[in-house]
Amino acid sequence: MSKDKFDYFIKGEKNKYEVIIGLEVHAQVSSNSKLFSGSATKFGAEPNSQVSLIDSAFPGMLPVINKECINQAIRTGLGLNAKINNNSVFDRKNYFYADLPQGYQISQYKNPIVGEGKVLLDMSYGSKEIGIERLHLEQDAGKSIHDMDPSNTYVDLNRSGIALMEIVSKPDLRSPEEVNAYIKKLRTIMRYLGTCDGNMQEGSLRADVNVSVRQVGDKKFGTRCEIKNVNSIKFMQMAIEYEANRQVKLLDEGKKIEQETRLFDTKKNETRSMRSKEDAHDYRYFPDPDLLPLKIEQKLIDDLKKTLPELPDNKKERFMKDYGLNSYEANVLVSEKEISNYYEEVAKLSDKKLAATWMMGDLFAMLNDKGLNISKSPISAKNFAELVQSIKSGEISGRIAKEVFELMVESGDNPKKIIESKGMKQQSDPKELEKIINEILTKNKDKVDQYKSGKEKLFGFFVGQVMKQSGGKANPQLTNDILKKLLKG
Amino acid sequence: MSEIIKKNLSELIDLIKKKEIKSEELANLYINKVNKSKKLNSYITTCFEHTIQKSKEFDKKPNLNSLLPGVPLAVKDLFCTNGFKTTAGSKMLENFIPQYESTVTENLWKEGAILLGKLNCDEYAMGSSNETSYFGNVINPIAKDTVPGGSSGGSASALAADLTPATIGTDTGGSIRQPASFTGTVGLKPTYGLCSRWGIVAFASSLDQAGPMTKSVKDCSIMLEAMAGFDKKDSTSIEKKKENYSKNLKTDIKGLKIGIPKEYRVENMPKEIDELWNKGKSILKDLGADIIDISLPHTKYALPTYYIVAPAEASSNLARYDGVKYGYRSSKGNDLIEMYENTRSEGFGDEVKRRILIGTYVLSSGYYDAYYLKAQKVRQLIKKDFDENFGKVDAILTPSTPSSAFKIGEKTNDPISMYLNDIFTVPVNLAGLPAISVPAGLDKKGYPLGLQLIGKTLDEQNILNVAYAFEKNCNFKNEIKNWWL
Numbered sequence: 001m002s003k004d005k006f007d008y009f010i011k012g013e014k015n016k017y018e019v020i021i022g023l024e025v026h027a028q029v030s031s032n033s034k035l036f037s038g039s040a041t042k043f044g045a046e047p048n049s050q051v052s053l054i055d056s057a058f059p060g061m062l063p064v065i066n067k068e069c070i071n072q073a074i075r076t077g078l079g080l081n082a083k084i085n086n087n088s089v090f091d092r093k094n095y096f097y098a099d100l101p102q103g104y105q106i107s108q109y110k111n112p113i114v115g116e117g118k119v120l121l122d123m124s125y126g127s128k129e130i131g132i133e134r135l136h137l138e139q140d141a142g143k144s145i146h147d148m149d150p151s152n153t154y155v156d157l158n159r160s161g162i163a164l165m166e167i168v169s170k171p172d173l174r175s176p177e178e179v180n181a182y183i184k185k186l187r188t189i190m191r192y193l194g195t196c197d198g199n200m201q202e203g204s205l206r207a208d209v210n211v212s213v214r215q216v217g218d219k220k221f222g223t224r225c226e227i228k229n230v231n232s233i234k235f236m237q238m239a240i241e242y243e244a245n246r247q248v249k250l251l252d253e254g255k256k257i258e259q260e261t262r263l264f265d266t267k268k269n270e271t272r273s274m275r276s277k278e279d280a281h282d283y284r285y286f287p288d289p290d291l292l293p294l295k296i297e298q299k300l301i302d303d304l305k306k307t308l309p310e311l312p313d314n315k316k317e318r319f320m321k322d323y324g325l326n327s328y329e330a331n332v333l334v335s336e337k338e339i340s341n342y343y344e345e346v347a348k349l350s351d352k353k354l355a356a357t358w359m360m361g362d363l364f365a366m367l368n369d370k371g372l373n374i375s376k377s378p379i380s381a382k383n384f385a386e387l388v389q390s391i392k393s394g395e396i397s398g399r400i401a402k403e404v405f406e407l408m409v410e411s412g413d414n415p416k417k418i419i420e421s422k423g424m425k426q427q428s429d430p431k432e433l434e435k436i437i438n439e440i441l442t443k444n445k446d447k448v449d450q451y452k453s454g455k456e457k458l459f460g461f462f463v464g465q466v467m468k469q470s471g472g473k474a475n476p477q478l479t480n481d482i483l484k485k486l487l488k489g
Numbered sequence: 490m491s492e493i494i495k496k497n498l499s500e501l502i503d504l505i506k507k508k509e510i511k512s513e514e515l516a517n518l519y520i521n522k523v524n525k526s527k528k529l530n531s532y533i534t535t536c537f538e539h540t541i542q543k544s545k546e547f548d549k550k551p552n553l554n555s556l557l558p559g560v561p562l563a564v565k566d567l568f569c570t571n572g573f574k575t576t577a578g579s580k581m582l583e584n585f586i587p588q589y590e591s592t593v594t595e596n597l598w599k600e601g602a603i604l605l606g607k608l609n610c611d612e613y614a615m616g617s618s619n620e621t622s623y624f625g626n627v628i629n630p631i632a633k634d635t636v637p638g639g640s641s642g643g644s645a646s647a648l649a650a651d652l653t654p655a656t657i658g659t660d661t662g663g664s665i666r667q668p669a670s671f672t673g674t675v676g677l678k679p680t681y682g683l684c685s686r687w688g689i690v691a692f693a694s695s696l697d698q699a700g701p702m703t704k705s706v707k708d709c710s711i712m713l714e715a716m717a718g719f720d721k722k723d724s725t726s727i728e729k730k731k732e733n734y735s736k737n738l739k740t741d742i743k744g745l746k747i748g749i750p751k752e753y754r755v756e757n758m759p760k761e762i763d764e765l766w767n768k769g770k771s772i773l774k775d776l777g778a779d780i781i782d783i784s785l786p787h788t789k790y791a792l793p794t795y796y797i798v799a800p801a802e803a804s805s806n807l808a809r810y811d812g813v814k815y816g817y818r819s820s821k822g823n824d825l826i827e828m829y830e831n832t833r834s835e836g837f838g839d840e841v842k843r844r845i846l847i848g849t850y851v852l853s854s855g856y857y858d859a860y861y862l863k864a865q866k867v868r869q870l871i872k873k874d875f876d877e878n879f880g881k882v883d884a885i886l887t888p889s890t891p892s893s894a895f896k897i898g899e900k901t902n903d904p905i906s907m908y909l910n911d912i913f914t915v916p917v918n919l920a921g922l923p924a925i926s927v928p929a930g931l932d933k934k935g936y937p938l939g940l941q942l943i944g945k946t947l948d949e950q951n952i953l954n955v956a957y958a959f960e961k962n963c964n965f966k967n968e969i970k971n972w973w974l
Binding site for chain 2: 056
């Protein structure tokens with residue numbers, strides 16, 4: 001549903017509230033090995049098969065920074081138009097848990113690798129800038145599995161030590177819809193950069209959601225609650241909706257919001273308290289003495305900048321300028337790097353605007369139906385371009401084109417071959433058409449008389465007959481013209 | 490008892506090189522004496538089958554060009570040794586057998602040395618008398634009621650008692666130099682980052698450093714040469730070329746400027762220590778060195794600073810011993826938290842628990858700035874004191890310890906008095922500098938005393954040279970009478 005004015009407010013019994021949201025997104029860094037060890041990072045491997053002595057915290061083991069993870073964080077920072085800090089520090093965050101072998105997580109506390117940046121959202125009511133507070137690198141923990149055995153917990157350390165980027169937004173988001181757009185935009189940027197695959201089912205992207213509410217017009221933020229570890233956009237939206245309404249209800253009843261950490265129960269669709277501020281962990285952060293402060297030379301930042309691909313915001317602008325697309329079309333077509341590549345290939349060989357329409361219509365519907373990624377499309381960009389060109393040149397009608405499209409999906413064949421072999425070419429020879437039309441008019445003399453005496457609705461009947469006779473191949477425009485001419489005579 | 494094992498490491502190496510003794514013969518001599526010396530309790534683990542097998546292999550195909558050809562060596566039980574128990578002196582790791590080898594010991598084996606066994610130490614290297622070990626206290630061969638110092642007490646005791654020709658320890662606040670001083674041996678703590686920490690059970694990461702413990706300065710230079718070197722597995726390791734400390738060893742120290750810091754003349758210091766210090770000054774002066782009075786004004790803050798920084802790091806480093814993955818696990822407890830609590834209560838000794846508590850406290854929110862952060866700032870000032878003076882002097886001479894070896898049990902109930910024993914050694918760790926303790930004399934009781942030479946960053950060669958010259962002119966003789974045999 002598109003609207004041209006922002007309208008996400010919550011009406012309580014008494015007052016009208018605005019919702020303030022900030023996100024801490026945990027994005028798994030795409031890299032072959034972990035942040036501080038050489039272990040592999042492949043998803044879905046046999047439990048505890050990608051664990052080194054470092055990941056399992058054996059005595060005397062020491063972390064060594066994986067440079068690729070640093071580069072990935074810098075790339076991401078650049079993609080978020082953020083300041084890259086030449087000096088940053090790795091700290092230890094101390095707490096005990098069975099899937100945290102070291103008894104501490106190596107993270108960045110006071111001095112993160114990336115500072116302030118921004119992300120641009122395209123909302124139906126205009127574009128909106130969301131501030132980025134910081135991005136820091138940290139280790140992921142392992143996984144505790146509580147449901148494999150009634151009395152034991154199993155621990156899988158494959159994930160232990162994998163690099164995460166925690167991207168902290170400013171409290172600039174105001175609705176579940178903006179959160180949706182923000183997460184998708186972050187994901188798009190990181191996928192363009194190749195720094196995070198953004199796969200939420202595999203846990204590569206999760207978020208802690210901070211929610212507070214305040215009366216419309218208030219300048220001061222309300223007390224916030226943090227909803228931990230939400231792993232899908234849908235759940236984030238549901239959790240925000242629930243949490244904001246809960247807070248509004250409390251405030252309208254004259255009660256106070258307690259600052260606390262909450263969990264989202266996906267079965268009951270509600271958030272519930274996990275621990276209050278008083279019970280908050282004291283993580284005893286301090287600089288990790290096993291690691292030197294991280295110094296990043298400006299040259300490295302400059303070099304990485306040069307290798308960055310064209311990012312979605314720039315590409316969108318270019319698509320609008322070069323291909324004459326509107327903002328909506330351009331947005332959709334740059335939303336994934338593969339889609340934009342496919343489109344550009346098609347647009348090079350065919351009508352740009354028509355290509356966009358057909359991609360966003362039939363092609364996307366088909367891919368969606370089959371649950372396929374565009375890179376797995378049964379129709380190649382080259383064949384798709386030929387199809388678009390056949391429509392544009394009038395060789396086939398839009399209706400026939402849909403049939404050709406279906407056959408292309410089934411066979412993977414070239415549209416020319418299909419049109420040829422099935423004789424689907426549009427009937428555009430006026431002489432041939434006139435012959436067909438004359439036959440029809442002769443056969444339906446009574447209807448011709450009725451038409452002539454004023455029953456003009458019958459025109460459609462004649463068109464239908466022509467299409468039926470020609471197997472749908474008659475050129476619709478030409479058919480109209482000839483029919484009109486002959487019916488006059 | 491054979492006279493051969495009384496010899497220095499360098500002399501034994503000569504004998505092996507001249508083929509006057511075989512590696513296996515030498516190994517058997519040590520094994521024989523170790524077996525008869527259980528009273529000292531300096532070994533936690535022996536691996537004699539391995540020693541004999543390796544020495545036989547060496548004798549079959551001797552590589553005489555290596556630094557430590559076929560030399561049997563025991564090491565502090567803080568170094569992980571592949572396939573051999575590594576306990577860190579703790580119940581927590583009583584049965585822990587690493588499947589990896591520490592970089593430093595690996596370096597020794599590459600130079601031809603052969604593991605003889607693992608030496609007792611204070612639990613997780615926390616202690617100054619080797620009385621906190623789960624495996625019992627170690628006895629100083631000097632006298633049966635004295636401690637050998639700590640935490641590398643097993644190493645010092647074994648070395649002084651001829652149960653290993655040389656050894657290695659670790660030094661976080663004096664754990665090599667203090668026991669060396671107590672046993673009349675030489676101990677060197679290298680510049681932080683010179684020897685890799687990879688595979689050494691961690692106590693306080695920013696202070697821990699492995700180093701040699703030997704019977705002579707020359708031995709010390711050989712051992713340091715063998716164990717030091719850049720290691721990409723340790724992010725704090727210094728990338729530099731290997732040095733030939735033993736080849737470059739010289740006694741000419743003419744014109745060298747030696748600093749005497751006035752702050753090391755502490756209250757209630759025994760007169761003997763002061764006299765020893767003066768003796769050191771005059772020996773070096775006679776050798777042509779300039780003796781210069783200097784001031785290291787922040788020295789008095791070193792001990793409190795150390796006892797914030799080291800426990801803070803330890804409290805985090807020891808979090809991994811939780812009973813989940815390896816090591817001791819209590820059989821009591823109904824859930825994860827109870828299992829943690831019982832495991833750590835039963836697995837750690839009192840001194841380790843004390844330091845974990847102190848460390849946890851100083852890092853806690855609300856106390857961090859007042860303790861940990863302030864300690865880090867003071868640490869910088871202490872380092873600055875040294876940096877400024879190293880513009881004026883080439884090395885600094887101080888006593889190694891404020892007393893000679895004390896009696897077993899004398900300080901166990903008084904942690905502060907125990908901590909005070911490290912007063913001269915701790916500043917060096919905080920500043921990351923190299924320092925060597927050389928035996929300098931005996932006190933009235935006949936117990937040895939050491940002097941400490943502190944050098945500039947990576948200036949190990951220089952302090953080795955000064956110590957070498959000093960040793961040659963000091964005529965120190967350790968009086969160990971093998972009373973336990």
